[in-house]
Amino acid sequence: MKIIKAETITETVKKLFMDCNYFIGDDIMNALRIARESEQSEVGRSVLSQIIENDEIAAEEQIPLCQDTGMAVLFVEYGDKVIVDGDFEEAVQEGVRRAYIDGYLRKSVVDDPVFDRVNTKDNTPAIIHTKIVSGDKIKFTAGGKGFGSENMSAVKMLTPSYGVEGVKDFVLDTVRRAGPNPCPPIVVGVGIGGTFERCAQLAKKATFREINTSTPDPRYAELERELLTKINLMGFGPAGLGGNTTAIGVNIETSPTHIAGMPVAVNICCHAARHKTAEI
Secondary structure (H helix, E strand, C coil): CEEEEHHHHHHHHHHHHHHHHHCCCHHHHHHHHHHHHHCCCHHHHHHHHHHHHHHHHHHHHCCCCCCCCCEEEEEEEEECCEEEECCHHHHHHHHHHHHHHHCCCCCCCECCCCCCCCECCCCCCCEEEEEEECCCCEEEEEEEECHHHHCCCEEEEECHHHHHHHHHHHHHHHHHHHCCCCCCCEEEEEEEEECHHHHHHHHHHHHHCCCCCCCCCHHHHHHHHHHHHHHHCCCCCHHHCCCCCCEEEEEEEEEEECCCCEEEEEEEECCCCCCEEEEC
16 A cells, blocks of 8 residues: 655645646647648638747746636546545645645636635635546646636537437537637547536546547547548637637547437537646
């Protein structure tokens, strides 16, 4: 067994959220640069250049790359041979708290969703998805999810009769209805299978996957490529000002599901697809 102190978890989580708000991933930066080269619209190329410059300045000066520093989301792989010396949940929340206060990140969480909507002033509580795995380590993948794009996401409980064409139609319709609102170019996470809540979780996890990777199943890899092509033919372009770069990635995650169902979720993320990973 391995003992990990709660303070170690807190400091790890703090650094993750500060880093993911200051430093965009290499996969995103490379995709933006490639998109700028292939973008047919002069305005679109100009917008992509500004996005790239913004991200470079944020990294150099260690300041937030976007004013919406998001709601904290973590996917945790918790080793079954780990003992935490302290309260694991509170250690993670404290890490988020310190990151948003000490890192001067915007606090965007309210304590009641409908009536009071009072700001919690430290961006907690974070959303934590925990999976028990074999081993003596804890792996954190963290991201700050902005709500300009989150609000454009959707879930639909398809039945098997819809088939793959039904999946395509729903994904494309969701992106089409989103239009310029999620700050394109976007990353589109698609979750298929499981239950109502499971497919939404899969879609979120898909946005955390590096966009220069494909799902291992060649059928879904081909579907990712087809959807990306069709999305970019919509013409919304960078910042919604026109062009052939509406999305820089489509990632699909799947799960077994019930014989009577085929739930599908689409989680849209703006080009500031912030995510960082650390293991302790």
